[in-house]
Amino acid sequence: MSLTFPQGFTAAAMAAGIKPSGRTDLSGVTSSSDCTWAFAGTRSTTAAACVTRNRALYAQGAPVRALLVNAGNANAATGARGAADNADMADAFGSVLNVAADAVLTASTGIIGHLLPMDRVLSGIEHLPDELDAGADAFASAIMTTDTRPKTAQVTLSSGARIVGTAKGSGMIHPDMATMFAFAFTDAQVDQAALRGAFPAIVNRTFNAVTVDGDTSTNDMAVVLANGQAGPVDLQEFLRALEAVMRDLARQIAADGEGATKLLTVQVSGARTEAEALAAARTCCVSPLLKSAVHGNDPNWGRVIMAVGRSGAGVNIEQLRVTVQGQPVFEGRPLPYDDAQVSASMKADEVVFTVDLGVGDARGEAWGCDLSAEYVSINADYTT
Incomplete structure (x- = not known):
């Protein structure tokens, strides 16, 4: 209709x-x-x-x-x-x-x-x-x-x-x-x-x-x-x-990002302010490293830690928590998990990371997409 x-x-x-x-x-x-x-x-x-x-x-x-x-x-x-x-x-x-x-x-x-x-x-x-x-x-x-x-x-x-x-x-x-x-x-x-x-x-x-x-x-x-x-x-x-x-x-x-095969969602909680929560979430979504990992179904949560750390948002590393597709992977320290199982879960149309910064109660969410070879092709040929 x-x-x-x-x-x-x-x-x-x-x-x-x-x-x-x-x-x-x-x-x-x-x-x-x-x-x-x-x-x-x-x-x-x-x-x-x-x-x-x-x-x-x-x-x-x-x-x-x-x-x-x-x-x-x-x-x-x-x-x-x-x-x-x-x-x-x-x-x-x-x-x-x-x-x-x-x-x-x-x-x-x-x-x-x-x-x-x-x-x-x-x-x-x-x-x-x-x-x-x-x-x-x-x-x-x-x-x-x-x-x-x-x-x-x-x-x-x-x-x-x-x-x-x-x-x-x-x-x-x-x-x-x-x-x-x-x-x-x-x-x-x-x-x-x-x-x-x-x-x-x-x-x-x-x-x-x-x-x-x-x-x-x-x-x-x-x-x-x-x-x-x-x-x-x-x-x-x-x-x-x-x-x-x-x-x-x-x-x-x-x-529908250029060349995208899946939606990337990053949900941040435990921030000092909404602005810092949004900054952390956005920085994760724009990271070429994290976007590439999402494309390859690689649960490399270290790239989340990296992006959050450079976002400017306040973080208590001892209270920091990260999940990938609902699977806890970090709670102030690395957690054991089935790498193959989490990787398989990332083959979905949407991949969700949650991050608790451990310093407050503000929240924010951002959206991006994976980074594929198709993105390069589209933009390499855009005017020609």
């Missing part, structure tokens, strides 16, 4: 000729009424034009009515021309929708350093409204680049309001805000100040807890749009549901 957007939202997707493959590469979502919204963008100092423009609009605080996304070209490191092209995209989509350009957010993803083929982009935008419907699946597919599958998630609140999320991301992913594209759409009525106040922490616990390869993109962003058409909701229930959607999408991104 196809996934539909919450009431008031419609989407369109088409092949505009941006991707050489001829696949869908231009898409948009529009709301029939103004949306409150929250945004997080990459902290990269070489951020793309779409991030820079959206950040400026965010500071203004005006409502949003639409989102336009192109895939296949990041429009990053393209200077003043790239910024002008990005603005022209928003203006063109606003014109065909009869909304202000400043009510249109933009997002671009793909290869860095190439100018957009604006003749194709603008021609596509002109015809994009002809494709508008309530389906989310086509939009989720159109925003992909090296992803192997679309990523969607949804939650229905007790009031009947819905949250539908879509994301893309497979490589160039590391915690430094959003680490890919993530877009959530809801018909819940949510106060903008409350939404913006809660969003950074949600992003930190979800998309900033994903790492594939240690590299942060120029174009990363996460956005949530709320048009209020389902009426008021309990704020705390809504925020829990939004985090659940974001967490689901984050795990899907990690599992």
Whole structure:
């Protein structure tokens, strides 16, 4: 069954000729009424034009009515021309929708350093409204680049309001805000100040807890749009549901990392602070040594000890505990275990390490993937 957007939202997707493959590469979502919204963008100092423009609009605080996304070209490191092209995209989509350009957010993803083929982009935008419907699946597919599958998630609140999320991301992913594209759409009525106040922490616990390869993109962003058409909701229930959607999408991104064959999950407890717990978990997930061990089904827990130790998190080595797939392997000292049995358990689709740092009661969790030869192949051949 196809996934539909919450009431008031419609989407369109088409092949505009941006991707050489001829696949869908231009898409948009529009709301029939103004949306409150929250945004997080990459902290990269070489951020793309779409991030820079959206950040400026965010500071203004005006409502949003639409989102336009192109895939296949990041429009990053393209200077003043790239910024002008990005603005022209928003203006063109606003014109065909009869909304202000400043009510249109933009997002671009793909290869860095190439100018957009604006003749194709603008021609596509002109015809994009002809494709508008309530389906989310086509939009989720159109925003992909090296992803192997679309990523969607949804939650229905007790009031009947819905949250539908879509994301893309497979490589160039590391915690430094959003680490890919993530877009959530809801018909819940949510106060903008409350939404913006809660969003950074949600992003930190979800998309900033994903790492594939240690590299942060120029174009990363996460956005949530709320048009209020389902009426008021309990704020705390809504925020829990939004985090659940974001967490689901984050795990899907990690599992679909370039060349990945399995999801890597690291759960840290016993930390002094949540920030230190997340730092320890993230450092484990980005370690090439640990990722390689996971790929080879090697229960080399010493690589966990190494990663935790360099993460900056406080650790009491005498109280430190580590498990691999539920098997205790270290409790202040090495424990005996059946190496072959634990190795066999690591052949699962998800490999879970738990780590108790032994210095507090804070927790954090991060997600990554194994490191395979396929990752090198994908990125060695990316532009050629």
